[in-house]
Amino acid sequence: MMKVAPSILSADFGNLQKDVEEICNANCDLVHVDVMDGHFVPNLTIGPVVVSAVAKCATKPLDIHLMVENNTFFVELFAPLQPEYISFHIEEEKHPHRLIQKIRSLGIKPAVVLNPHTPPEAIEFLLQDLDMVLLMSVNPGFGGQSFIESVLPKAARLDAMRRKLNPTCLIEVDGGVSDVNVQALKDVGVDVVVAGSYVFKHENRQTAIQNLQI
Ligand code: DX5
Ligand code: ZN
Secondary structure (H helix, E strand, O other), rough: OOOOEEEHHHHOOHHHHHHHHHHHHOOOOOEHHHHEOOOOOOOEOHHHHHHHHHHHHHHOOOEEEEEEOOOOHHHHHHHHOOOOOOEEEEHHOOHHHHHHHHHOOOEEEEEEEEOOOOOOHOOOOOOOOOOEEEEEOOOOOOOOOOOOOOOHHHHHHHOOOOHOOOOEEEEEOOOOOOOOOOHHHHOOOEEEEOOOOOHHHOOOOOHHHHHHOO
């Protein structure tokens, strides 16, 4: 079944505990946390003070998506919260293999993120060291953008690569995901979808999560 990671970027930050509890009670699979530094992307979000409050009320594991310039600094900052995954952008890391080893040594599953223009071959020689690859289906920085269709053939190519090199590595897609495109994502081998506005703007968030768990 498709795993669903609601992105709390679209939650009501005035009622964050309520929103996090609601998606966890609705049986989401992961809680997706978007960390933006105002440099790698033109937006600024939350740091470990707020994310530790999320970690306290979440009954599902955290999936931390770093959109930052100084990955190592942010990995060290968030490691004490013991998320399930930390993902970092390949476009922003000179020594990705070293950082993957560091994340794993901290007891966290390492993942890399590819922007819409980055080909899956960019991580061919990292794939066997990863637990997950996150493909962006929007330009990172904001919720509520439209889904970029070229992620579909890209995910299919990545699926073929991981079957050969690391069959247990998951493929996650982030951006513009809804009930309209989730079947197409499943068909090309995607295992996890991130959904922000689709889940949090839905009149029934439990129904929204179930619509994606196909
Ligand atoms: C965008 C973030 C996403 C965002 C997705 O940079 O990485 O996780 O919250 O939001 P939607 O699902 O609304 O596109
Ligand atoms: Zn994200």
